[in-house]
Ligand code: SF4
Protein backbone atom coordinates (compact mmCIF):
# COMPACT_ATOMS: atom_id res chain seq x y z
CA UNK A 1 0.00 0.00 0.00
CA UNK A 2 1.49 3.32 -1.04
CA UNK A 3 -0.94 5.98 -0.04
CA UNK A 4 -0.85 6.75 3.65
CA UNK A 5 -3.68 9.22 3.59
CA UNK A 6 -6.43 7.13 2.02
CA UNK A 7 -10.02 7.73 3.04
CA UNK A 8 -12.21 4.65 2.89
CA UNK A 9 -15.90 4.64 3.77
CA UNK A 10 -17.52 1.35 4.71
CA UNK A 11 -21.24 1.45 4.01
CA UNK A 12 -24.26 -0.73 3.33
CA UNK A 13 -27.88 -0.10 2.52
CA UNK A 14 -28.91 -1.52 5.86
CA UNK A 15 -27.67 -2.24 9.31
CA UNK A 16 -26.61 -5.71 10.38
CA UNK A 17 -24.59 -6.60 7.29
CA UNK A 18 -21.24 -6.69 9.05
CA UNK A 19 -20.03 -3.13 8.60
CA UNK A 20 -18.74 -2.79 12.12
CA UNK A 21 -17.10 -6.23 12.03
CA UNK A 22 -15.22 -5.36 8.85
CA UNK A 23 -14.21 -1.85 9.86
CA UNK A 24 -12.91 -2.75 13.32
CA UNK A 25 -11.06 -5.83 12.12
CA UNK A 26 -9.67 -4.11 9.03
CA UNK A 27 -8.33 -1.25 11.15
CA UNK A 28 -6.58 -3.61 13.49
CA UNK A 29 -5.27 -5.72 10.62
CA UNK A 30 -3.83 -2.73 8.75
CA UNK A 31 -2.28 -1.47 11.97
CA UNK A 32 -0.68 -4.85 12.55
CA UNK A 33 0.91 -4.40 9.14
CA UNK A 34 2.58 -1.17 10.23
CA UNK A 35 0.12 1.35 8.87
CA UNK A 36 -1.02 4.34 10.86
CA UNK A 37 -4.80 3.95 11.02
CA UNK A 38 -7.70 5.92 12.41
CA UNK A 39 -11.13 4.35 12.53
CA UNK A 40 -14.10 6.71 12.79
CA UNK A 41 -17.61 5.68 13.77
CA UNK A 42 -19.91 8.01 11.84
CA UNK A 43 -23.12 6.27 12.84
CA UNK A 44 -23.62 9.24 15.17
CA UNK A 45 -27.18 8.33 16.10
CA UNK A 46 -26.12 4.92 17.41
CA UNK A 47 -22.37 4.54 17.44
CA UNK A 48 -21.38 1.11 18.73
CA UNK A 49 -17.97 0.32 17.26
CA UNK A 50 -16.60 1.26 20.69
CA UNK A 51 -18.11 -1.94 22.08
CA UNK A 52 -15.75 -3.93 19.92
CA UNK A 53 -12.61 -1.98 20.62
CA UNK A 54 -10.47 -2.10 23.69
CA UNK A 55 -9.47 1.54 23.90
CA UNK A 56 -8.69 4.33 26.37
CA UNK A 57 -10.57 7.62 26.10
CA UNK A 58 -8.14 10.42 25.36
CA UNK A 59 -10.19 13.45 24.57
CA UNK A 60 -13.78 14.67 24.31
CA UNK A 61 -14.70 17.61 22.11
CA UNK A 62 -18.10 19.23 22.38
CA UNK A 63 -19.89 19.84 19.06
CA UNK A 64 -22.24 22.70 18.52
CA UNK A 65 -24.50 23.98 15.87
CA UNK A 66 -25.34 27.63 15.39
CA UNK A 67 -28.83 28.66 16.35
CA UNK A 68 -30.36 32.15 16.65
CA UNK A 69 -30.91 33.54 20.11
CA UNK A 70 -33.54 36.20 20.58
CA UNK A 71 -32.45 39.46 22.16
CA UNK A 72 -35.46 41.40 23.30
CA UNK A 73 -33.75 44.81 23.53
CA UNK A 74 -34.09 46.23 20.02
CA UNK A 75 -36.63 43.79 18.61
CA UNK A 76 -39.66 45.58 17.20
CA UNK A 77 -41.67 42.34 17.10
CA UNK A 78 -42.16 42.84 13.38
CA UNK A 79 -42.51 39.06 12.88
CA UNK A 80 -40.26 38.98 9.83
CA UNK A 81 -38.02 36.24 11.27
CA UNK A 82 -40.89 33.82 11.72
CA UNK A 83 -41.97 34.36 8.12
CA UNK A 84 -38.41 33.90 6.88
CA UNK A 85 -37.72 30.61 8.61
CA UNK A 86 -38.73 27.83 6.27
CA UNK A 87 -38.35 25.15 8.93
CA UNK A 88 -40.85 26.53 11.43
CA UNK A 89 -38.11 26.98 13.99
CA UNK A 90 -39.27 30.48 14.95
CA UNK A 91 -42.60 31.57 16.29
CA UNK A 92 -43.30 35.27 16.74
CA UNK A 93 -45.85 36.00 19.44
CA UNK A 94 -47.30 39.46 20.16
CA UNK A 95 -44.93 39.85 23.08
CA UNK A 96 -41.95 37.64 22.32
CA UNK A 97 -40.07 35.54 19.77
CA UNK A 98 -39.54 31.84 20.43
CA UNK A 99 -36.79 29.73 18.81
CA UNK A 100 -36.97 25.91 18.61
CA UNK A 101 -33.34 24.80 18.25
CA UNK A 102 -34.20 21.17 17.27
CA UNK A 103 -35.89 22.41 14.12
CA UNK A 104 -33.23 24.94 13.13
CA UNK A 105 -31.05 24.11 10.11
CA UNK A 106 -28.56 26.92 10.84
CA UNK A 107 -29.19 28.74 7.58
CA UNK A 108 -28.58 32.18 9.18
CA UNK A 109 -31.42 33.77 7.18
CA UNK A 110 -33.44 35.01 10.16
CA UNK A 111 -30.37 36.32 11.89
CA UNK A 112 -28.93 38.22 8.97
CA UNK A 113 -32.22 39.54 7.66
CA UNK A 114 -33.59 40.77 10.98
CA UNK A 115 -33.79 44.56 10.61
CA UNK A 116 -32.67 45.18 14.17
CA UNK A 117 -30.03 42.46 14.60
CA UNK A 118 -32.04 40.94 17.39
CA UNK A 119 -31.25 37.31 16.51
CA UNK A 120 -27.50 36.77 16.79
CA UNK A 121 -26.38 33.19 16.07
CA UNK A 122 -25.17 31.29 19.10
CA UNK A 123 -23.61 27.86 19.57
CA UNK A 124 -25.87 25.11 20.98
CA UNK A 125 -24.56 21.68 21.91
CA UNK A 126 -25.64 18.79 19.65
CA UNK A 127 -23.19 16.06 20.62
CA UNK A 128 -19.55 15.21 21.08
CA UNK A 129 -16.53 13.75 19.38
CA UNK A 130 -14.55 11.26 21.43
CA UNK A 131 -11.00 10.26 20.62
CA UNK A 132 -9.66 6.94 21.87
CA UNK A 133 -6.27 5.32 21.86
CA UNK A 134 -6.52 1.60 21.07
CA UNK A 135 -3.50 -0.66 21.34
CA UNK A 136 -2.66 -0.39 17.68
CA UNK A 137 -4.83 2.27 16.06
CA UNK A 138 -6.71 5.46 16.79
CA UNK A 139 -10.43 5.48 17.17
CA UNK A 140 -12.80 8.44 16.90
CA UNK A 141 -16.50 8.43 17.57
CA UNK A 142 -19.14 11.06 16.86
CA UNK A 143 -22.10 10.81 19.22
CA UNK A 144 -25.28 12.81 18.83
CA UNK A 145 -27.02 13.79 22.06
CA UNK A 146 -30.26 11.93 22.69
CA UNK A 147 -33.18 13.85 21.26
CA UNK A 148 -31.08 15.68 18.66
CA UNK A 149 -32.15 15.13 15.10
CA UNK A 150 -29.52 16.73 12.90
CA UNK A 151 -27.01 13.98 12.24
CA UNK A 152 -25.42 15.60 9.19
CA UNK A 153 -23.74 18.60 10.88
CA UNK A 154 -22.16 16.29 13.47
CA UNK A 155 -20.97 13.86 10.79
CA UNK A 156 -19.32 16.64 8.82
CA UNK A 157 -17.73 18.09 11.97
CA UNK A 158 -16.40 14.64 12.89
CA UNK A 159 -14.87 14.20 9.44
CA UNK A 160 -13.26 17.66 9.63
CA UNK A 161 -11.91 16.85 13.07
CA UNK A 162 -10.31 13.63 11.83
CA UNK A 163 -8.86 15.43 8.79
CA UNK A 164 -7.24 18.04 10.98
CA UNK A 165 -5.94 15.78 13.70
CA UNK A 166 -4.76 12.74 11.78
CA UNK A 167 -2.42 13.59 8.94
CA UNK A 168 -0.65 10.79 7.06
CA UNK A 169 -2.98 8.23 8.52
CA UNK A 170 -5.30 5.83 6.72
CA UNK A 171 -8.85 6.87 7.54
CA UNK A 172 -11.59 4.29 7.78
CA UNK A 173 -15.12 5.57 8.20
CA UNK A 174 -17.85 3.28 9.50
CA UNK A 175 -20.87 4.88 7.82
CA UNK A 176 -24.41 5.17 9.14
CA UNK A 177 -26.94 2.79 7.57
CA UNK A 178 -29.40 3.80 4.88
CA UNK A 179 -29.17 5.79 1.68
CA UNK A 180 -30.20 9.25 2.79
CA UNK A 181 -28.34 12.37 3.88
CA UNK A 182 -26.18 10.88 6.66
CA UNK A 183 -24.58 8.23 4.46
CA UNK A 184 -24.11 10.74 1.64
CA UNK A 185 -22.28 13.02 4.03
CA UNK A 186 -20.09 10.12 5.17
CA UNK A 187 -19.23 9.05 1.60
CA UNK A 188 -18.85 12.09 -0.56
CA UNK A 189 -15.31 13.10 0.47
CA UNK A 190 -13.88 9.56 0.48
CA UNK A 191 -11.44 8.12 -1.99
CA UNK A 192 -13.34 4.87 -2.09
CA UNK A 193 -16.52 3.36 -0.72
CA UNK A 194 -16.85 -0.30 0.23
CA UNK A 195 -20.43 -1.55 0.16
CA UNK A 196 -21.12 -4.63 2.28
CA UNK A 197 -23.96 -6.92 1.35
CA UNK A 198 -25.03 -10.54 1.51
CA UNK A 199 -26.24 -12.81 -1.25
CA UNK A 200 -29.95 -12.86 -0.46
CA UNK A 201 -32.83 -11.04 -2.15
CA UNK A 202 -32.68 -8.59 0.76
CA UNK A 203 -29.01 -8.00 0.27
CA UNK A 204 -29.47 -7.42 -3.44
CA UNK A 205 -32.32 -4.98 -2.88
CA UNK A 206 -30.28 -2.95 -0.40
CA UNK A 207 -27.20 -3.10 -2.60
CA UNK A 208 -29.09 -1.71 -5.59
CA UNK A 209 -30.23 1.25 -3.51
CA UNK A 210 -26.71 1.87 -2.23
CA UNK A 211 -25.27 1.59 -5.75
CA UNK A 212 -27.81 4.14 -7.02
CA UNK A 213 -26.63 6.54 -4.33
CA UNK A 214 -22.94 6.02 -5.11
CA UNK A 215 -23.54 6.58 -8.80
CA UNK A 216 -25.29 9.89 -8.19
CA UNK A 217 -22.33 10.89 -6.01
CA UNK A 218 -19.95 9.71 -8.75
CA UNK A 219 -18.05 7.73 -6.12
CA UNK A 220 -15.58 4.91 -6.67
CA UNK A 221 -16.93 1.82 -5.00
CA UNK A 222 -16.64 -1.94 -4.68
CA UNK A 223 -18.57 -4.70 -2.95
CA UNK A 224 -17.88 -7.19 -0.18
CA UNK A 225 -20.24 -10.15 -0.04
CA UNK A 226 -20.65 -11.20 3.57
CA UNK A 227 -22.08 -14.52 4.80
CA UNK A 228 -21.09 -15.97 1.48
CA UNK A 229 -22.58 -19.40 0.89
CA UNK A 230 -26.07 -18.62 2.07
CA UNK A 231 -28.61 -17.56 -0.48
CA UNK A 232 -28.11 -17.48 -4.23
CA UNK A 233 -25.84 -16.04 -6.91
CA UNK A 234 -27.92 -12.99 -7.75
CA UNK A 235 -25.63 -10.49 -6.05
CA UNK A 236 -22.59 -11.78 -7.94
CA UNK A 237 -24.50 -11.77 -11.21
CA UNK A 238 -25.66 -8.22 -10.55
CA UNK A 239 -22.11 -7.01 -9.81
CA UNK A 240 -20.77 -8.65 -12.94
CA UNK A 241 -23.49 -7.20 -15.08
CA UNK A 242 -22.95 -3.72 -13.66
CA UNK A 243 -19.16 -3.94 -13.75
CA UNK A 244 -18.84 -3.53 -9.99
CA UNK A 245 -15.69 -5.07 -8.50
CA UNK A 246 -16.22 -7.76 -5.84
CA UNK A 247 -13.41 -7.10 -3.39
CA UNK A 248 -13.82 -10.25 -1.35
CA UNK A 249 -16.32 -12.81 -0.16
CA UNK A 250 -16.54 -13.55 3.54
CA UNK A 251 -17.66 -17.09 4.25
CA UNK A 252 -20.76 -17.72 6.36
CA UNK A 253 -19.48 -19.15 9.61
CA UNK A 254 -21.15 -19.66 12.97
CA UNK A 255 -17.79 -19.45 14.76
CA UNK A 256 -17.42 -15.97 13.35
CA UNK A 257 -20.89 -14.97 14.58
CA UNK A 258 -20.04 -16.30 18.04
CA UNK A 259 -16.84 -14.25 18.24
CA UNK A 260 -18.82 -11.21 17.08
CA UNK A 261 -21.45 -11.73 19.77
CA UNK A 262 -18.72 -11.35 22.39
CA UNK A 263 -17.20 -8.31 20.76
CA UNK A 264 -13.90 -10.10 20.08
CA UNK A 265 -11.48 -9.47 17.19
CA UNK A 266 -12.04 -12.12 14.56
CA UNK A 267 -9.06 -12.27 12.21
CA UNK A 268 -6.53 -13.57 14.73
CA UNK A 269 -8.74 -16.65 15.21
CA UNK A 270 -10.32 -17.31 11.82
CA UNK A 271 -7.98 -17.83 8.90
CA UNK A 272 -10.45 -17.36 6.03
CA UNK A 273 -11.57 -14.04 7.51
CA UNK A 274 -7.95 -12.92 7.72
CA UNK A 275 -7.54 -13.79 4.04
CA UNK A 276 -10.57 -11.68 3.23
CA UNK A 277 -9.02 -8.73 5.06
CA UNK A 278 -5.91 -9.27 3.04
CA UNK A 279 -7.99 -9.09 -0.16
CA UNK A 280 -9.39 -5.77 1.01
CA UNK A 281 -5.97 -4.38 1.92
CA UNK A 282 -4.58 -5.39 -1.45
CA UNK A 283 -7.56 -3.92 -3.20
CA UNK A 284 -7.44 -0.53 -1.53
CA UNK A 285 -3.70 -0.44 -1.96
CA UNK A 286 -4.29 -0.69 -5.69
CA UNK A 287 -6.39 2.44 -5.90
CA UNK A 288 -4.60 5.23 -7.71
CA UNK B 289 -58.30 -2.20 15.47
CA UNK B 290 -54.95 -2.62 17.23
CA UNK B 291 -51.52 -1.48 16.16
CA UNK B 292 -48.47 -3.67 16.68
CA UNK B 293 -45.06 -2.15 15.97
CA UNK B 294 -41.95 -4.30 15.64
CA UNK B 295 -38.64 -2.52 16.27
CA UNK B 296 -35.07 -3.42 17.08
CA UNK B 297 -32.92 -0.32 17.40
CA UNK B 298 -30.54 -1.59 14.73
CA UNK B 299 -30.76 -3.62 11.57
CA UNK B 300 -29.87 -7.26 11.13
CA UNK B 301 -31.74 -8.71 14.08
CA UNK B 302 -34.38 -10.53 12.05
CA UNK B 303 -37.03 -7.90 12.66
CA UNK B 304 -38.31 -7.81 9.08
CA UNK B 305 -38.57 -11.59 8.70
CA UNK B 306 -40.47 -11.78 11.97
CA UNK B 307 -42.92 -9.02 11.09
CA UNK B 308 -43.45 -10.60 7.68
CA UNK B 309 -44.14 -13.93 9.40
CA UNK B 310 -46.74 -12.32 11.65
CA UNK B 311 -48.37 -10.70 8.64
CA UNK B 312 -48.38 -14.02 6.83
CA UNK B 313 -49.98 -15.75 9.80
CA UNK B 314 -52.56 -13.03 10.36
CA UNK B 315 -53.67 -13.04 6.74
CA UNK B 316 -56.48 -10.73 5.71
CA UNK B 317 -57.18 -9.95 9.38
CA UNK B 318 -54.20 -7.65 9.21
CA UNK B 319 -52.73 -4.84 7.23
CA UNK B 320 -48.97 -4.51 7.08
CA UNK B 321 -46.87 -1.34 7.03
CA UNK B 322 -43.22 -1.17 6.13
CA UNK B 323 -41.86 1.91 7.89
CA UNK B 324 -38.26 1.37 6.90
CA UNK B 325 -38.69 3.90 4.11
CA UNK B 326 -34.95 4.37 3.69
CA UNK B 327 -34.31 0.77 2.64
CA UNK B 328 -37.65 -0.97 2.46
CA UNK B 329 -37.52 -4.67 1.67
CA UNK B 330 -40.44 -6.40 3.27
CA UNK B 331 -42.22 -6.28 -0.09
CA UNK B 332 -39.74 -8.96 -1.22
CA UNK B 333 -40.92 -11.42 1.41
CA UNK B 334 -44.60 -10.83 0.81
CA UNK B 335 -44.74 -10.55 -2.98
CA UNK B 336 -46.17 -7.05 -3.08
CA UNK B 337 -47.71 -6.12 -6.43
CA UNK B 338 -47.14 -2.33 -6.25
CA UNK B 339 -50.78 -1.87 -7.15
CA UNK B 340 -51.20 1.82 -6.34
CA UNK B 341 -48.48 4.43 -6.40
CA UNK B 342 -48.53 8.02 -5.23
CA UNK B 343 -45.88 10.76 -5.25
CA UNK B 344 -44.70 11.92 -1.86
CA UNK B 345 -43.78 15.58 -2.10
CA UNK B 346 -41.65 17.21 0.55
CA UNK B 347 -38.85 19.76 0.81
CA UNK B 348 -37.69 22.29 -1.72
CA UNK B 349 -34.65 23.21 -3.74
CA UNK B 350 -33.59 26.50 -5.24
CA UNK B 351 -33.42 27.05 -8.98
CA UNK B 352 -31.76 29.98 -10.73
CA UNK B 353 -33.22 31.37 -13.94
CA UNK B 354 -30.15 32.23 -16.01
CA UNK B 355 -32.06 34.78 -18.09
CA UNK B 356 -32.93 36.87 -15.07
CA UNK B 357 -29.68 36.45 -13.16
CA UNK B 358 -27.29 39.42 -13.23
CA UNK B 359 -24.42 37.42 -11.75
CA UNK B 360 -24.13 39.60 -8.68
CA UNK B 361 -23.13 36.73 -6.41
CA UNK B 362 -25.41 37.67 -3.50
CA UNK B 363 -26.91 34.17 -3.42
CA UNK B 364 -23.54 32.45 -3.19
CA UNK B 365 -22.55 34.73 -0.30
CA UNK B 366 -25.81 34.04 1.53
CA UNK B 367 -25.90 30.25 1.21
CA UNK B 368 -24.51 28.53 4.32
CA UNK B 369 -24.61 25.10 2.73
CA UNK B 370 -22.13 25.77 -0.03
CA UNK B 371 -24.81 24.87 -2.55
CA UNK B 372 -24.32 27.76 -4.98
CA UNK B 373 -21.26 28.09 -7.19
CA UNK B 374 -20.28 30.07 -10.23
CA UNK B 375 -19.77 27.61 -13.03
CA UNK B 376 -18.66 29.04 -16.37
CA UNK B 377 -19.98 32.54 -15.72
CA UNK B 378 -23.32 31.37 -14.40
CA UNK B 379 -24.43 30.81 -10.82
CA UNK B 380 -25.85 27.35 -10.31
CA UNK B 381 -27.44 25.41 -7.45
CA UNK B 382 -26.12 22.00 -6.45
CA UNK B 383 -29.33 20.12 -5.65
CA UNK B 384 -27.58 17.61 -3.38
CA UNK B 385 -26.30 20.30 -1.02
CA UNK B 386 -29.33 22.60 -1.09
CA UNK B 387 -31.33 22.49 2.15
CA UNK B 388 -34.24 24.46 0.77
CA UNK B 389 -33.93 27.28 3.29
CA UNK B 390 -35.00 30.04 0.88
CA UNK B 391 -32.25 32.42 1.98
CA UNK B 392 -30.83 32.87 -1.54
CA UNK B 393 -34.22 33.52 -3.05
CA UNK B 394 -34.88 36.19 -0.46
CA UNK B 395 -31.68 38.11 -1.15
CA UNK B 396 -31.60 37.84 -4.94
CA UNK B 397 -32.09 41.38 -6.25
CA UNK B 398 -33.26 40.17 -9.67
CA UNK B 399 -35.87 37.69 -8.43
CA UNK B 400 -34.07 35.05 -10.43
CA UNK B 401 -34.42 32.27 -7.86
CA UNK B 402 -37.53 30.16 -7.44
CA UNK B 403 -38.05 27.39 -4.94
CA UNK B 404 -39.36 24.15 -6.35
CA UNK B 405 -41.13 21.50 -4.31
CA UNK B 406 -39.39 18.20 -4.69
CA UNK B 407 -40.64 14.73 -5.00
CA UNK B 408 -39.16 13.06 -1.93
CA UNK B 409 -40.33 9.53 -2.60
CA UNK B 410 -43.08 7.13 -3.60
CA UNK B 411 -45.87 5.67 -1.53
CA UNK B 412 -47.37 2.30 -2.46
CA UNK B 413 -50.42 0.29 -1.50
CA UNK B 414 -50.05 -3.34 -2.59
CA UNK B 415 -51.77 -6.65 -2.34
CA UNK B 416 -49.57 -9.36 -0.90
CA UNK B 417 -49.46 -13.12 -1.19
CA UNK B 418 -51.97 -13.98 1.51
CA UNK B 419 -54.57 -11.50 0.19
CA UNK B 420 -53.82 -8.89 2.80
CA UNK B 421 -52.82 -5.35 1.90
CA UNK B 422 -49.54 -3.64 2.53
CA UNK B 423 -48.52 0.01 2.69
CA UNK B 424 -44.91 0.80 1.90
CA UNK B 425 -42.72 3.55 0.53
CA UNK B 426 -39.42 4.41 -1.04
CA UNK B 427 -37.57 7.52 -0.05
CA UNK B 428 -35.93 9.32 -2.95
CA UNK B 429 -32.23 9.93 -3.27
CA UNK B 430 -30.82 12.31 -0.67
CA UNK B 431 -34.24 13.16 0.72
CA UNK B 432 -34.26 13.66 4.45
CA UNK B 433 -37.86 13.91 5.55
CA UNK B 434 -38.15 10.23 6.34
CA UNK B 435 -40.08 10.93 9.55
CA UNK B 436 -42.78 12.64 7.51
CA UNK B 437 -42.92 9.81 5.00
CA UNK B 438 -43.26 7.27 7.81
CA UNK B 439 -46.13 9.31 9.24
CA UNK B 440 -47.72 9.30 5.79
CA UNK B 441 -47.37 5.51 5.53
CA UNK B 442 -49.06 5.04 8.90
CA UNK B 443 -51.82 7.50 8.10
CA UNK B 444 -52.54 5.76 4.81
CA UNK B 445 -52.74 2.42 6.64
CA UNK B 446 -55.18 3.81 9.19
CA UNK B 447 -57.39 5.24 6.48
CA UNK B 448 -57.60 1.87 4.79
CA UNK B 449 -58.55 0.06 7.99
CA UNK B 450 -61.35 2.51 8.79
CA UNK B 451 -64.72 0.85 8.31
CA UNK B 452 -63.08 -2.45 7.40
CA UNK B 453 -62.87 -5.82 9.10
CA UNK B 454 -59.12 -5.49 9.59
CA UNK B 455 -58.16 -6.23 13.18
CA UNK B 456 -54.44 -5.50 13.28
CA UNK B 457 -51.99 -3.12 11.72
CA UNK B 458 -48.59 -4.79 11.87
CA UNK B 459 -45.78 -2.29 11.41
CA UNK B 460 -42.18 -3.09 10.63
CA UNK B 461 -40.64 -0.07 12.34
CA UNK B 462 -37.81 2.10 11.11
CA UNK B 463 -34.33 1.38 12.39
CA UNK B 464 -32.60 3.71 14.82
CA UNK B 465 -33.92 5.86 17.61
CA UNK B 466 -34.40 9.09 15.69
CA UNK B 467 -37.32 10.86 14.17
CA UNK B 468 -38.50 8.06 11.81
CA UNK B 469 -38.76 5.48 14.58
CA UNK B 470 -40.69 7.93 16.74
CA UNK B 471 -43.13 8.31 13.84
CA UNK B 472 -43.31 4.51 13.51
CA UNK B 473 -44.23 4.16 17.18
CA UNK B 474 -47.02 6.70 17.21
CA UNK B 475 -50.32 5.07 18.03
CA UNK B 476 -48.81 1.69 18.93
CA UNK B 477 -50.90 -0.55 21.19
CA UNK B 478 -48.04 -3.01 21.59
CA UNK B 479 -44.36 -2.82 20.74
CA UNK B 480 -42.44 -5.99 19.88
CA UNK B 481 -38.75 -5.55 20.59
CA UNK B 482 -36.50 -7.85 18.59
CA UNK B 483 -32.95 -8.26 19.82
CA UNK B 484 -30.12 -10.73 19.38
CA UNK B 485 -27.72 -12.23 21.86
CA UNK B 486 -24.73 -10.09 20.94
CA UNK B 487 -22.88 -7.30 22.63
CA UNK B 488 -24.44 -4.72 20.32
CA UNK B 489 -27.85 -6.38 20.50
CA UNK B 490 -28.32 -5.70 24.19
CA UNK B 491 -26.82 -2.24 23.83
CA UNK B 492 -29.32 -1.28 21.11
CA UNK B 493 -32.18 -2.92 23.03
CA UNK B 494 -31.48 -0.70 26.03
CA UNK B 495 -31.34 2.43 23.90
CA UNK B 496 -34.56 1.72 22.10
CA UNK B 497 -36.27 0.71 25.33
CA UNK B 498 -35.55 4.16 26.73
CA UNK B 499 -37.64 5.54 23.91
CA UNK B 500 -40.50 3.14 24.59
CA UNK B 501 -40.46 4.21 28.22
CA UNK B 502 -40.61 7.88 27.28
CA UNK B 503 -43.78 7.20 25.36
CA UNK B 504 -45.16 4.92 28.03
CA UNK B 505 -45.79 2.06 25.61
CA UNK B 506 -46.33 -1.58 26.45
CA UNK B 507 -43.63 -3.89 25.10
CA UNK B 508 -42.81 -7.57 24.67
CA UNK B 509 -39.50 -9.01 23.49
CA UNK B 510 -38.12 -11.69 21.20
CA UNK B 511 -34.48 -12.78 21.49
CA UNK B 512 -33.06 -14.03 18.23
CA UNK B 513 -29.95 -16.28 18.01
CA UNK B 514 -30.14 -16.76 21.76
CA UNK B 515 -27.77 -19.75 21.72
CA UNK B 516 -24.99 -17.77 20.06
CA UNK B 517 -24.08 -16.41 23.44
CA UNK B 518 -25.91 -17.81 26.44
CA UNK B 519 -24.31 -15.39 28.86
CA UNK B 520 -25.60 -12.50 26.81
CA UNK B 521 -29.05 -14.07 26.68
CA UNK B 522 -29.05 -14.27 30.47
CA UNK B 523 -28.09 -10.64 30.67
CA UNK B 524 -30.93 -9.70 28.32
CA UNK B 525 -33.40 -11.79 30.30
CA UNK B 526 -32.37 -10.08 33.52
CA UNK B 527 -32.86 -6.70 31.88
CA UNK B 528 -36.31 -7.68 30.62
CA UNK B 529 -37.24 -8.93 34.06
CA UNK B 530 -36.17 -5.66 35.71
CA UNK B 531 -38.09 -3.61 33.19
CA UNK B 532 -41.18 -5.79 33.37
CA UNK B 533 -41.09 -6.72 29.69
CA UNK B 534 -42.49 -10.11 28.79
CA UNK B 535 -40.15 -12.40 26.86
CA UNK B 536 -42.34 -14.11 24.27
CA UNK B 537 -39.82 -16.16 22.30
CA UNK B 538 -36.21 -17.29 22.27
CA UNK B 539 -35.16 -18.30 18.78
CA UNK B 540 -32.02 -20.37 18.19
CA UNK B 541 -29.34 -19.60 15.60
CA UNK B 542 -30.73 -21.47 12.64
CA UNK B 543 -29.71 -21.46 9.00
CA UNK B 544 -33.32 -22.22 8.02
CA UNK B 545 -34.01 -18.55 8.62
CA UNK B 546 -31.52 -17.52 5.97
CA UNK B 547 -32.63 -20.25 3.58
CA UNK B 548 -36.17 -18.92 3.79
CA UNK B 549 -34.85 -15.41 3.20
CA UNK B 550 -32.96 -16.41 0.11
CA UNK B 551 -36.17 -17.77 -1.36
CA UNK B 552 -37.86 -14.54 -0.30
CA UNK B 553 -40.26 -16.34 2.02
CA UNK B 554 -41.19 -15.73 5.64
CA UNK B 555 -40.03 -18.63 7.79
CA UNK B 556 -43.60 -19.74 8.52
CA UNK B 557 -44.23 -20.13 4.80
CA UNK B 558 -40.92 -21.78 3.94
CA UNK B 559 -41.33 -24.60 6.43
CA UNK B 560 -44.62 -24.61 8.30
CA UNK B 561 -43.62 -27.39 10.64
CA UNK B 562 -40.03 -26.70 11.59
CA UNK B 563 -39.19 -25.87 15.19
CA UNK B 564 -38.53 -22.24 14.36
CA UNK B 565 -41.95 -21.82 12.74
CA UNK B 566 -43.65 -23.24 15.80
CA UNK B 567 -41.87 -20.73 18.01
CA UNK B 568 -42.85 -17.86 15.71
CA UNK B 569 -46.48 -19.01 15.60
CA UNK B 570 -46.53 -19.21 19.39
CA UNK B 571 -45.06 -15.72 19.60
CA UNK B 572 -47.82 -14.40 17.33
CA UNK B 573 -50.50 -16.01 19.51
CA UNK B 574 -48.93 -14.46 22.62
CA UNK B 575 -48.85 -11.06 20.91
CA UNK B 576 -52.55 -11.32 20.17
CA UNK B 577 -53.27 -12.18 23.80
CA UNK B 578 -51.05 -9.43 25.13
CA UNK B 579 -52.43 -6.70 23.00
CA UNK B 580 -55.70 -6.95 24.84
CA UNK B 581 -54.06 -6.41 28.21
CA UNK B 582 -53.39 -2.78 29.02
CA UNK B 583 -50.40 -1.96 31.14
CA UNK B 584 -51.04 -1.47 34.84
CA UNK B 585 -54.26 -3.46 34.97
S1 SF4 C 1 -37.19 39.93 12.61
FE1 SF4 C 1 -35.98 40.77 14.24
S2 SF4 C 1 -37.11 42.55 14.89
FE2 SF4 C 1 -38.52 41.34 13.71
S3 SF4 C 1 -39.54 40.06 15.23
FE3 SF4 C 1 -37.82 38.90 14.46
S4 SF4 C 1 -36.21 39.34 15.93
FE4 SF4 C 1 -37.75 40.93 16.21
Ligand code: SF4
Pocket residue numbers: 067068084085086087088089090103104105106107108109110111389
Ligand atom coordinates in the same frame (compact mmCIF):
# COMPACT_ATOMS: atom_id res chain seq x y z
S1 SF4 D 1 -31.17 29.99 11.17
FE1 SF4 D 1 -32.54 29.44 9.50
S2 SF4 D 1 -33.45 27.54 10.19
FE2 SF4 D 1 -32.56 28.48 11.97
S3 SF4 D 1 -34.20 29.61 12.87
FE3 SF4 D 1 -33.11 31.03 11.51
S4 SF4 D 1 -34.18 30.89 9.60
FE4 SF4 D 1 -34.84 29.17 10.77
Ligand code: SF4
Pocket residue numbers: 107349350366367368369370371372381385386387388389390391392393
Ligand atom coordinates in the same frame (compact mmCIF):
# COMPACT_ATOMS: atom_id res chain seq x y z
S1 SF4 E 1 -32.23 27.48 -0.64
FE1 SF4 E 1 -30.75 27.79 1.00
S2 SF4 E 1 -29.47 25.95 0.85
FE2 SF4 E 1 -30.56 26.09 -1.06
S3 SF4 E 1 -29.20 27.20 -2.37
FE3 SF4 E 1 -30.55 28.71 -1.46
S4 SF4 E 1 -29.45 29.44 0.32
FE4 SF4 E 1 -28.47 27.57 -0.32
Ligand code: SF4
Pocket residue numbers: 352356357358359360361362363364379395396397398399400401
Ligand atom coordinates in the same frame (compact mmCIF):
# COMPACT_ATOMS: atom_id res chain seq x y z
S1 SF4 F 1 -28.41 36.64 -6.24
FE1 SF4 F 1 -29.76 36.41 -8.00
S2 SF4 F 1 -28.92 37.78 -9.49
FE2 SF4 F 1 -27.33 37.50 -7.99
S3 SF4 F 1 -26.10 35.81 -8.75
FE3 SF4 F 1 -27.64 34.91 -7.45
S4 SF4 F 1 -29.31 34.39 -8.80
FE4 SF4 F 1 -28.03 35.78 -9.91
